[in-house]
Amino acid sequence: MESVAQNIIPSKSATGIEPVIEILHLQKAFGSNVVLRDFNLSIYPGENIVVMGKSGIGKTILIKCIIGLVKPDGGTMRVFGQDISKLDHRELDELRMRIGFVFQSSALYDSMTVRQNLEFPLRRHRRKKISGNIEDLVREALKNVGLENAIDLMPSELSGGMRKRIGIARSLILNPEIVLYDEPTTGLDPITSEEITRLIMELQQKYKTTSIIITHDVDLAKETANRIVFLSDGIAYLQGAYDELIKKDDPLIKQFFKK
Numbered sequence: 001m002e003s004v005a006q007n008i009i010p011s012k013s014a015t016g017i018e019p020v021i022e023i024l025h026l027q028k029a030f031g032s033n034v035v036l037r038d039f040n041l042s043i044y045p046g047e048n049i050v051v052m053g054k055s056g057i058g059k060t061i062l063i064k065c066i067i068g069l070v071k072p073d074g075g076t077m078r079v080f081g082q083d084i085s086k087l088d089h090r091e092l093d094e095l096r097m098r099i100g101f102v103f104q105s106s107a108l109y110d111s112m113t114v115r116q117n118l119e120f121p122l123r124r125h126r127r128k129k130i131s132g133n134i135e136d137l138v139r140e141a142l143k144n145v146g147l148e149n150a151i152d153l154m155p156s157e158l159s160g161g162m163r164k165r166i167g168i169a170r171s172l173i174l175n176p177e178i179v180l181y182d183e184p185t186t187g188l189d190p191i192t193s194e195e196i197t198r199l200i201m202e203l204q205q206k207y208k209t210t211s212i213i214i215t216h217d218v219d220l221a222k223e224t225a226n227r228i229v230f231l232s233d234g235i236a237y238l239q240g241a242y243d244e245l246i247k248k249d250d251p252l253i254k255q256f257f258k259k
């Protein structure tokens, strides 16, 4: 067995470039349920990281820690070089404007039209200097996801794949530098999953964002990841490029990659 848990402690990359996200010894428990025990990960500009791991293992909690929605019990979380535990409410809000979050549920407001859903982050963050008018930004965002004609529809009139596209469009409308996707293809049929995978790749290439994608979808991981990180037992258990990981004689990896 060549598999050894490699809970790599991140440091500056060989080139001296600072990470966009730096997670050091992150800990989070709910009562006796220890979710993150000692999680370490550095993510560099432009990287696309896929996080895989069993259901209930702590993947969503991990990305919620990154945007300050969940407060860790210990460890350090630096985003854009800022220790997020030291930010006040306003600073955290400013940080969040730079991060797009695509929720697993798409989290559209059911009582609002597609247009109003997309306008929401623009109006909420009015302080940010937004170049261009709201109407143009909404149309551009819809064009990006191929749904220009859906502008006046209600979420209930959209298919699962369309909802996902609108969720993605909304998370990108403020031009974030980091995009976090929580299981973007879970619950979608294989063809729609492929379309969403292609869309995520196109948008990554167009906007050069740094991203984290949580998924169980091996095809999505293979297509999009520079690096895949396996979360297991509260640590970054194994990480590497798909081609490296697939060769590993590790029971967890095999379980995920068997098809």
Ligand SMILES: Nc1ncnc2c1ncn2[C@@H]1O[C@H](COP(=O)(O)OP(=O)(O)O)[C@@H](O)[C@H]1O
Pocket: 030, 033, 035, 053, 054, 055, 056, 057, 058, 059, 060, 061, 062
């Ligand atoms: N608000 C909460 N209160 C208590 N336990 C929680 C809460 N949120 C998540 N958990 C627990 O934390 C663990 C990790 O959850 P989560 O990150 O959502 O898993 P997943 O890897 O499926 O995304 C689970 O055991 C879940 O029950």
Ligand SMILES: [Mg+2]
Pocket: 059, 060, 061, 182
């Ligand atoms: Mg989850």
